[in-house]
Amino acid sequence: MIGIVSRKDLLKVTLGNPSAPSMLISMVMTRQPNIITIGPEDTVFEAARRLITHQIDSLPVVIPSNPIGEPQRIEVVGRITKTNMTSTLLDLASEL
Numbered sequence: 001m002i003g004i005v006s007r008k009d010l011l012k013v014t015l016g017n018p019s020a021p022s023m024l025i026s027m028v029m030t031r032q033p034n035i036i037t038i039g040p041e042d043t044v045f046e047a048a049r050r051l052i053t054h055q056i057d058s059l060p061v062v063i064p065s066n067p068i069g070e071p072q073r074i075e076v077v078g079r080i081t082k083t084n085m086t087s088t089l090l091d092l093a094s095e096l
Helices: 007-014 044-053 082-094
Strands: 058-064 074-081
Touching: 044 058, 044 082, 074 082
Parallel strands: none
Antiparallel strands: 058 074
16 A cells, blocks of 8 residues: 545545646645554554544555565555544443
């Protein structure tokens, strides 16, 4: 993963910019290392904390993917969103 495009990224570039539809995604996306991620071994609490702290709508779930001798890379294996976080919290509350 080298970048991600969020709603905020798209809003920033499109507001008042008539050439926005023809812009390359590489000019719009948030690049590493400015992307907030989470690992599959992290907790639901930690995912919620990162979503709120960084005021973002989703977190890519990533794992290291480094063949020996190559630069550090990460592989996206999932995504946590505010929607599925809310669904999880509702499920937990209904168990009480």
